[in-house]
Amino acid sequence: xxxxxxxxxxxxxxxxxxxxxxxxxxxxxxxxxxxxxxxxxxxxxxxxxxxxxxxxxxxxxxxxxxxxxxxxxxxxxxxxxxxxxxxxxxxxxxxxxxxxxxxxxxxxxxxxxxxxxxxxxxxxxxxxxxxxxxxxxxxxxxxxxxxxxxxxxxxxxxxxxxxxxxxxxxxxxxxxxxxxxxxxxxxxxxxxxxxxxxxxxxxxxxxxxxxxxxxxxxxxxxxxxxxxxxxxxxxxxxxxxxxxxxxxxxxxxxxxxxxxxxxxxxxxxxxxxxxxxxxxxxxxxxxxxxx
Amino acid sequence: xxxxxxxxxxxxxxxxxxxxxxxxxxxxxxxxxxxxxxxxxxxxxxxxxxxxxxxxxxxxxxxxxxxxxxxxxxxxxxxxxxxxxxxxxxxxxxxxxxxxxxxxxxxxxxxxxxxxxxxxxxxxxxxxxxxxxxxxxxxxxxxxxxxxxxxxxxxxxxxxxxxxxxxxxxxxxxxxxxxxxxxxxxxxxxxxxxxxxxxxxxxxxxxxxxxxxxxxxxxxxxxxxxxxxxxxxxxxxxxxxxxxxxxxxxxxxxxxxxxxxxxxxxxxxxxxxxxxxxxxxxxxxxxxxxxxxxxxxxxxxxxxxxxxxxxxxxxxxxxxxxxxxxxxxxxxxxxxxxxxxxxxxxxxxxxxxxxxxxxxxxxxxxxxxxxxxxxxxxxxxxxxxxxxxxxxxxxxxxxxxxxxxxxxxxxxxxxxxxxxxx
Numbered sequence: 001x002x003x004x005x006x007x008x009x010x011x012x013x014x015x016x017x018x019x020x021x022x023x024x025x026x027x028x029x030x031x032x033x034x035x036x037x038x039x040x041x042x043x044x045x046x047x048x049x050x051x052x053x054x055x056x057x058x059x060x061x062x063x064x065x066x067x068x069x070x071x072x073x074x075x076x077x078x079x080x081x082x083x084x085x086x087x088x089x090x091x092x093x094x095x096x097x098x099x100x101x102x103x104x105x106x107x108x109x110x111x112x113x114x115x116x117x118x119x120x121x122x123x124x125x126x127x128x129x130x131x132x133x134x135x136x137x138x139x140x141x142x143x144x145x146x147x148x149x150x151x152x153x154x155x156x157x158x159x160x161x162x163x164x165x166x167x168x169x170x171x172x173x174x175x176x177x178x179x180x181x182x183x184x185x186x187x188x189x190x191x192x193x194x195x196x197x198x199x200x201x202x203x204x205x206x207x208x209x210x211x212x213x214x215x216x217x218x219x220x221x222x223x224x225x226x227x228x229x230x231x232x233x234x235x236x237x238x239x240x241x242x243x244x245x246x247x248x249x250x251x252x253x254x255x256x257x258x259x260x261x262x263x264x265x266x267x268x269x270x271x272x273x274x275x276x277x278x279x280x281x282x283x284x285x286x287x288x289x290x291x
Numbered sequence: 292x293x294x295x296x297x298x299x300x301x302x303x304x305x306x307x308x309x310x311x312x313x314x315x316x317x318x319x320x321x322x323x324x325x326x327x328x329x330x331x332x333x334x335x336x337x338x339x340x341x342x343x344x345x346x347x348x349x350x351x352x353x354x355x356x357x358x359x360x361x362x363x364x365x366x367x368x369x370x371x372x373x374x375x376x377x378x379x380x381x382x383x384x385x386x387x388x389x390x391x392x393x394x395x396x397x398x399x400x401x402x403x404x405x406x407x408x409x410x411x412x413x414x415x416x417x418x419x420x421x422x423x424x425x426x427x428x429x430x431x432x433x434x435x436x437x438x439x440x441x442x443x444x445x446x447x448x449x450x451x452x453x454x455x456x457x458x459x460x461x462x463x464x465x466x467x468x469x470x471x472x473x474x475x476x477x478x479x480x481x482x483x484x485x486x487x488x489x490x491x492x493x494x495x496x497x498x499x500x501x502x503x504x505x506x507x508x509x510x511x512x513x514x515x516x517x518x519x520x521x522x523x524x525x526x527x528x529x530x531x532x533x534x535x536x537x538x539x540x541x542x543x544x545x546x547x548x549x550x551x552x553x554x555x556x557x558x559x560x561x562x563x564x565x566x567x568x569x570x571x572x573x574x575x576x577x578x579x580x581x582x583x584x585x586x587x588x589x590x591x592x593x594x595x596x597x598x599x600x601x602x603x604x605x606x607x608x609x610x611x612x613x614x615x616x617x618x619x620x621x622x623x624x625x626x627x628x629x630x631x632x633x634x635x636x637x638x639x640x641x642x643x644x645x646x647x648x649x650x651x652x653x654x655x656x657x658x659x660x661x662x663x664x665x666x667x668x669x670x671x672x673x674x675x676x677x678x679x680x681x682x683x684x685x686x687x688x689x690x691x692x693x694x695x696x697x698x699x700x701x702x703x704x705x706x707x708x709x710x711x712x713x
Binding site: 002003006007010011013014114118119120121122123125132134137139141142143144213214215217219223251254255256258259262263264266267 | 343509511519536543560
């Protein structure tokens with residue numbers, strides 16, 4: 001029983017990080033219809049930015065998250081028009097071109113990072129997360145609680161923005177019907193830039209959380225991109241509440257399989273669930289995603 | 292008139308092409324012969340960091356040899372040229388890279404991969420093309436049980452190295468009674484986990500659990516299990532990146548084992564850099580460190596570990612070196628010795644390479660890295676097992692050899708202080 005409870009805690013807490021990681025990507029797909037292959041590289045760069053802010057300016061890594069968000073949101077904002085230019089218009093297979101472009105961006109970032117940062121592993125350590133709660137035999141690590149809580153706050157803030165603000169309404173309008181939104185005077189290009197900025201900023205912040213919990217190097221991008229794709233597809237492409245549920249499901253599956261079966265079956269179990277969900281409900285776990 | 296101008300242009304162009312071509316040919320003819328060395332290792336992917344250690348070791352050797360004029364063979368000196376192929380941290384890609392390397396270009400010999408899986412994948416291919424390969428890194432004992440005629444290794448296998456820390460901890464007071472083992476799901480780490488288990492059983496230490504985990508998993512659930520087992524020794528068989536991650540989880544869960552053992556991560560500089568004081572007390576094993584000095588060195592340009600380390604720091608500006616890096620430089624030295632004995636020249640044919648292998652089998656030298664020779668029978672076929680495995684512990688931010696052979700006379704700190712008392 002203790003192991004079950006501990007596994008549930010572990011799974012839910014890691015799910016919190018996966019939520020932050022997948023929220024931006026889910027929204028970006030919902031609005032721009034672009035699968036961003038560079039998601040893992042934004043995450044990696046976010047972790048490195050926090051690392052350099054910490055080592056050069058002495059800022060606690062957790063407190064770097066607003067700075068990291070702003071830096072990467074700006075990068076995303078100014079990069080998006082390029083992606084839009086390639087992935088829209090009358091050119092053949094425009095979406096595919098966008099996919100190839102983001103893949104190219106990921107390769108450039110990865111290659112440049114290998115040259116700039118080297119191949120060593122790095123890690124972030126925050127004095128604000130260096131505590132552990134004990135509830136009888138159960139252990140709740142501070143780093144996980146804090147990252148989960150930050151993830152929760154970001155998610156709620158993000159959902160508030162999306163569902164309770166006029167700008168959020170315009171984002172949803174573009175997501176649902178770009179042509180109609182344009183007819184109603186919504187500048188869809190500006191909305192696309194804003195959404196991509198949010199996606200890149202949030203993903204970079206998730207990178208700081210990953211750096212606090214695990215390690216990072218220029219090579220980690222592909223690994224976390226896979227997790228992100230999994231969550232976004234399982235949750236239903238472009239449907240945010242679905243991504244949240246899917247992230248928690250993935251966290252719990254990983255945890256239970258390790259505790260009660262064998263961690264070598266994590267990928268097998270995860271993808272069986274993904275296939276079953278897609279066969280039964282192609283619109284994702286909550287049946288609300290884009291097909 | 293127009294035709295004649297065009298004809299003139301054509302003539303000039305052809306003349307220029309002819310001049311350039313002849314220049315290139317002359318330049319090639321005048322180019323001194325060099326030993327062309329293929330290197331297949333992980334330049335990208337999960338093992339890129341480990342691959343970088345092999346590259347540093349191989350490059351350091353090649354630069355040293357070339358700075359001294361080259362490898363001496365039959366009274367002449369020949370420089371070496373390293374050509375790298377990326378195995379992308381995958382055994383299958385390593386095999387493909389090896390095959391491509393040996394069919395696309397002509398190499399005199401090969402310096403081998405970082406990972407055991409990649410080395411094992413290259414074994415049948417270098418045997419097929421009959422090109423000798425020495426790895427300065429791979430530690431999986433299965434490589435040597437496969438008995439590849441053309442594959443050699445300068446590092447003893449993990450079943451030899453990995454035993455050293457467990458033997459040292461078993462001397463602890465009070466004697467540890469239980470052990471929990473976590474190993475990564477790769478051939479090298481699984482062999483390490485097996486070594487921990489077998490040795491624990493031999494020493495009367497009860498193994499409470501053994502979990503094999505994929506490298507990209509979140510390790511928290513598995514260490515939650517380990518925490519509940521409450522073993523005296525928590526032994527981890529890992530690669531460098533996951534070694535750091537595991538210790539982060541161990542700290543997050545406040546697992547207070549009496550001893551934490553890892554092979555092979557703690558020897559890497561980034562282990563202590565990434566973990567800071569949380570790395571303190573972790574026990575590992577090595578066969579070489581910069582402060583270990585061997586006497587009667589009779590092979591290679593470096594006459595002491597100190598000399599090698601000085602060149603290393605000058606080239607890479609890193610605080611410490613890991614034994615794989617030294618083992619890779621030593622792999623080059625062994626080729627030097629065998630080439631000199633075989634009196635072969637660059638552009639070797641099959642008979643030359645067979646002679647080189649025969650000389651490699653006779654090698655019995657002492658280098659800055661320690662003694663090297665290759666058994667020609669048994670389970671350690673072609674693997675250098677002359678080096679002595681030594682336990683070390685992270686003390687005051689650096690790996691310090693502990694026990695009877697410690698140059699600093701350092702002792703094992705046991706039990707490791709609890710997390711809240713550090």
